[in-house]
Amino acid sequence: AQSVTQLDSQVPVFEEAPVELRCNYSSSVSVYLFWYVQYPNQGLQLLLKYLSGSTLVKGINGFEAEFNKSQTSFHLRKPSVHISDTAEYFCAVSEHSNYQLIWGAGTKLIIKP
Amino acid sequence: KAGVTQTPRYLIKTRGQQVTLSCSPISGHRSVSWYQQTPGQGLQFLFEYFSETQRNKGNFPGRFSGRQFSNSRSEMNVSTLELGDSALYLCASSLPAGGPGEQYFGPGTRLTVT
Numbered sequence: 001a002q003s004v005t006q007l008d009s010q011v012p013v014f015e016e017a018p019v020e021l022r023c024n025y026s027s028s029v030s031v032y033l034f035w036y037v038q039y040p041n042q043g044l045q046l047l048l049k050y051l052s053g054s055t056l057v058k059g060i061n062g063f064e065a066e067f068n069k070s071q072t073s074f075h076l077r078k079p080s081v082h083i084s085d086t087a088e089y090f091c092a093v094s095e096h097s098n099y100q101l102i103w104g105a106g107t108k109l110i111i112k113p
Numbered sequence: 114k115a116g117v118t119q120t121p122r123y124l125i126k127t128r129g130q131q132v133t134l135s136c137s138p139i140s141g142h143r144s145v146s147w148y149q150q151t152p153g154q155g156l157q158f159l160f161e162y163f164s165e166t167q168r169n170k171g172n173f174p175g176r177f178s179g180r181q182f183s184n185s186r187s188e189m190n191v192s193t194l195e196l197g198d199s200a201l202y203l204c205a206s207s208l209p210a211g212g213p214g215e216q217y218f219g220p221g222t223r224l225t226v227t
Binding site: 036041042043044045046049090100101103104105106 | 117155156157158161169203205215216217218219220221
């Protein structure tokens with residue numbers, strides 16, 4: 001069965017510093033990969049997705065993620081964070097044959113001034 | 114285009130009561146999914162409706178039910194509320210032929226059971 005592990009429940013980082021949010025998945029079949037963001041008191045919003053092709057995917061707000069098939073990882077990165085990036089970030093996967101999303105537990109990104 | 118709307122935004126109920134939550138998808142979207150979000154369990158899938166039919170279902174007891182109308186609007190119902198049902202309930206819509214993972218979320222309904 002598929003599962004998604006987000007290794008860090010919280011990541012504190014100083015403003016303008018780089019950040020990496022980690023995501024690992026387990027699946028016996030090919031998957032699609034996603035990062036969603038949830039700002040305080042809001043629903044989730046798609047940040048970026050990997051469907052096929054280039055393993056480096058660029059998303060909104062300066063975020064990018066790299067799909068590593070051998071390590072079954074899809075880590076999210078941003079070179080310089082801003083206070084407005086304070087949010088919870090969710091990694092999700094779905095099989096190619098079934099679009100139902102399997103979600104990670106989420107990582108809270110805390111920006112320190 | 115208007116986004117996904119959910120009503121009400123906040124709700125307080127007592128144990129044993131029932132509750133109905135409503136979700137209006139983005140115009141043209143025919144698939145609606147419901148999720149329960151809690152600090153302890155994270156985001157959990159409840160069910161998905163497409164063209165008025167339940168297409169997928171998560172591992173929730175039968176107290177949780179839903180339906181979808183011909184205009185794609187959806188409702189979910191929770192009967193005999195328990196304290197553990199306190200959560201943020203999120204609705205998401207997607208196009209019928211949309212890409213995988215292309216879900217658009219509403220702001221959620223915050224349910225508090227006392």
